Amino acid sequence: MTTLFTSYRLGGLTLPNRVVMAPMTRVRAAAGGLATPSMAAYYAQRATAGLIVSEGVQPSVIGQSNPGTPGLHTDEQVAAWRPVTAAVHANGGRIFAQIMHGGRVSHPDTTGMRPVGPSAVPAVGEVFTPNGPQPAPTPRALGTAEVPEHARSYAQAARRAVDAGFDGVELHGANGYLISQFLSSNANLRTDRYGGPVANRIRFAVEAVSATVDAVGGARTGIRLSPGGTFWGVEDTDVRELYTALLTELARLEPAYVHLEATADEETLVALRRAWPGTLVMNPVLPMGPKQTGREDADHWLGLGADLISFGRAFIANPDLVERLRGGLPIAPVDEATYYQGGDAGYLTYSTHQYEA
Ligand SMILES: Cc1cc2nc3c(=O)[nH]c(=O)nc-3n(C[C@H](O)[C@H](O)[C@H](O)COP(=O)(O)O)c2cc1C
DSSP: OOOTTSOEEETTEEESSSEEEOOOOOOOOBTTTBOOHHHHHHHHHTTTSSEEEEEEEBSSSTTOOSTTOOBSSSHHHHHHHHHHHHHHHHTTOOEEEEEOOOTTSOOHHHHSSOOEESSSOOOSSEEOOTTSOEEOOOOEEOOGGGHHHHHHHHHHHHHHHHHTTOSEEEEEEOTTSHHHHHHOTTTOOOOSTTSSSHHHHTHHHHHHHHHHHHHHOGGGEEEEEOTTOOGGGOOOSOHHHHHHHHHHHHHHHOOSEEEEESOSOHHHHHHHHHHOOSEEEEEOSOTTSSSOOOHHHHHHHHHTTOSEEEESHHHHHOTTHHHHHHHTOOOOOOOGGGSSSOSSTTTTOOOOOOOOO
8 A cells, every 4th residue: 555655766766755845945045045054954854755855946046036045057056055965865865956937026136137027917916035025026028039048047957956966856837936927827928939828828837847858857857836826926717728738748758747736626636637647746735825734635645646745834843754754743833933034943943753761
């Protein structure tokens, strides 16, 4: 019987269990988008996960969404990541980098550049900047000839990720960031080959994955999607048709996995499971929703055909989450106030379960 604790062959890796650490931005990088020794300790503490997916990492200056996030577009950034991946490996783990291009969810105060997006439509809400939250600016719509270089930026970052010792990359195609903006029917109002009908709106995602598979191989490439999600004001009018078409195209490229968020109803998600022949990583609850993923959600989704289950918030507060799940031990609550606070408090200070003597 498949349980969270049976091993799984993913691309070229053998995962000792099916527990994935979901990508989580923690804004603790040093100036220049450099990873730090604290980040190495944080990920190493969580190395018993079957697979760690890192926080979102920008593939270019203009792709940075939040201040304080790490990058993978300079040699210094590659060098700074090496001790992080080495620490995870030394502790027996595996780690993919999540490549995140913010697109319109960005700000000139953060990057020094006007954000770009599929169309000149601002995100809904306020974006984080070094000077506090500010209204999302209107992005510059990318010209048709410029779009491929942004798709290729994921592949360039993937090459650097592998150079830095990551086992692979996950393209952030979810939560209202650039790939998700292209998929959306209200953030993408283009009339060229990247907008309009479903076949055009999926093109950017497919080009980004295709370029990444060419760069580092399908076994090292995953993508995260949030079908029907409305983060930062994105909407898709035709969720099932759009994502079925996307998964069908992606299947030809044979990436290692698709990572789905539970942003649509279960019937739609199960239909997408059927439309996807490869490995499915499932994140079973609504991101930023009231309830965090627990053991029951995981077992439910393994029963519905997911191969791997990702846990977010539980991993922040429980570095030994795998052992706690296996032993039915208490899951410590997370302190939201320290998500993005910086420093080691609420980052390196969560302990493993303490057994009574
Ligand atoms: C502090 C924090 C930061 C997050 N950053 C990211 C991110 O960088 N990329 C991403 O795809 N999802 C991000 N998420 C969403 C999580 O990956 C996950 O989908 C969400 O927390 C729901 O799962 P959970 O209930 O297990 O926490 C973040 C969530 C939290 C709590």
